[in-house]
Amino acid sequence: MERYSRHMVLDEVGPQGQQKLSLAKVLVVGAGGLGCPVLQYLAASGIGSLGIIDFDVVETSNLQRQVLFGTQSLGMNKALAAKERLLDLNPTITVVAYPEKLTSANILTIAKEYEIIVDGSDNFATRYLINDAAVLLGLPVVYGSIYKFEGQVSVFNYQNGPSYRCLFPTPPKQDSVPNCSEVGVLGVLTGIIGTLQANEVLKIVLDLGTSLSGKLLCYNSKTNVFTQLTIPRIPAEIEKVKSDTLQENEEAVFCSNNSLEISAKNALEMKEVVFLDVREPHERPKIQHPNAMHIPLRELEHHLQTIPSEKTIACFCQSGIRSITAVQLLQKNNISKCYSIQGGVFELTKVL
Amino acid sequence: MKLHIKYFGLLTEITHCEEETIVFTGKTISDLLEQLFEKYPSLQGKDFQVAQNNQVTPRGETVSSNEIALLPPFSGG
Numbered sequence: 001m002e003r004y005s006r007h008m009v010l011d012e013v014g015p016q017g018q019q020k021l022s023l024a025k026v027l028v029v030g031a032g033g034l035g036c037p038v039l040q041y042l043a044a045s046g047i048g049s050l051g052i053i054d055f056d057v058v059e060t061s062n063l064q065r066q067v068l069f070g071t072q073s074l075g076m077n078k079a080l081a082a083k084e085r086l087l088d089l090n091p092t093i094t095v096v097a098y099p100e101k102l103t104s105a106n107i108l109t110i111a112k113e114y115e116i117i118v119d120g121s122d123n124f125a126t127r128y129l130i131n132d133a134a135v136l137l138g139l140p141v142v143y144g145s146i147y148k149f150e151g152q153v154s155v156f157n158y159q160n161g162p163s164y165r166c167l168f169p170t171p172p173k174q175d176s177v178p179n180c181s182e183v184g185v186l187g188v189l190t191g192i193i194g195t196l197q198a199n200e201v202l203k204i205v206l207d208l209g210t211s212l213s214g215k216l217l218c219y220n221s222k223t224n225v226f227t228q229l230t231i232p233r234i235p236a237e238i239e240k241v242k243s244d245t246l247q248e249n250e251e252a253v254f255c256s257n258n259s260l261e262i263s264a265k266n267a268l269e270m271k272e273v274v275f276l277d278v279r280e281p282h283e284r285p286k287i288q289h290p291n292a293m294h295i296p297l298r299e300l301e302h303h304l305q306t307i308p309s310e311k312t313i314a315c316f317c318q319s320g321i322r323s324i325t326a327v328q329l330l331q332k333n334n335i336s337k338c339y340s341i342q343g344g345v346f347e348l349t350k351v352l
Numbered sequence: 353m354k355l356h357i358k359y360f361g362l363l364t365e366i367t368h369c370e371e372e373t374i375v376f377t378g379k380t381i382s383d384l385l386e387q388l389f390e391k392y393p394s395l396q397g398k399d400f401q402v403a404q405n406n407q408v409t410p411r412g413e414t415v416s417s418n419e420i421a422l423l424p425p426f427s428g429g
């Protein structure tokens with residue numbers, strides 16, 4: 001095929017390698033700074049089946065580094081906008097968009113359709129969730145993460161190698177690691193790290209060279225120094241993931257400073273918490289709690305003064321999606337102690 | 353012994369350098385960290401792993417290489 005002629009002439013790829021690529025199924029978590037270059041190169045290379053999961057929408061501040069999107073994509077869901085762009089780039093492949101948040105409730109169902117997971121997420125909660133699901137499903141994870149001018153790349157859970165928890169067994173303390181929106185990132189860095197991740201995916205599919213399994217590649221864009229650190233496999237960390245449920249682990253990982261979410265159980269244990277129902281009046285079940293309030297999301301903006309901002313506000317809706325929007329709205333209006341209850345009213349009624 | 357220490361990510365904002373050489377008189381990685389915490393008190397509250405000779409190493413291990421790296425987790429994407 002003309003499209004892959006530059007692959008065909010490589011002895012290491014050739015028609016057989018291209019066939020492997022066309023049969024490969026790769027799930028990319030996050031269509032952001034890392035996900036965009038990963039997806040771009042995997043699609044162009046002819047990875048036959050690509051999944052993209054991202055609940056977020058394209059904003060102007062994303063365009064500095066999220067190269068799949070243009071001004072026409074503003075306001076669109078990232079997974080859907082990326083799919084549109086990728087099918088233009090390569091209509092011969094299959095792209096499935098999941099315009100939703102990755103949680104312990106959906107990750108196993110989605111990920112079991114794929115052979116490799118690429119971690120292009122932007123928070124620790126998702127990174128630990130991906131690790132744990134990959135351990136349970138026996139899938140390799142091509143990991144990448146960035147901080148300002150530095151990046152890390154590795155391959156976890158591959159060929160009996162270490163997992164992310166073998167490197168960092170427990171999530172960092174809340175608020176201890178700032179995220180991109182707080183500290184900034186040089187746009188090109190995500191391109192470099194994401195492209196390194198795409199390279200690892202292609203190597204795994206083609207069984208080519210030496211993967212970064214058991215190694216953490218650290219890159220400093222200011223000094224151009226690459227450092228490779230050896231990561232030991234810690235069987236106890238892997239066994240622990242297998243013995244706990246994803247949900248227990250996800251709750252334990254409620255740590256990320258940019259996570260707006262909280263588990264229902266943790267919310268209930270907070271002091272001076274007010275449960276704010278942001279659903280429409282007709283939605284059921286109603287909850288029974290002395291500190292419950294009800295303001296539908298569409299009216300929230302006009303009733304901000306009624307919110308006891310000195311207390312912790314735990315917003316909930318039916319499934320935990322609208323409540324994230326509610327939290328973002330409250331935070332924009334300087335009501336900072338607020339969270340969205342993961343899984344919505346269903347999870348909340350289980351613990352009340 | 354003299355140790356060459358590399359700092360990554362946000363740790364460099366505490367140490368104000370990406371690498372330095374220090375004189376170490378203790379035995380284990382934990383001893384080394386105590387020495388570094390005295391020099392940089394804010395380092396104590398941070399999450400990071402320690403590598404020696406480019407191998408991620410538990411804190412109870414003896415310092416046996418001159419090359420040390422302090423590596424925090426990154427979350428950005």
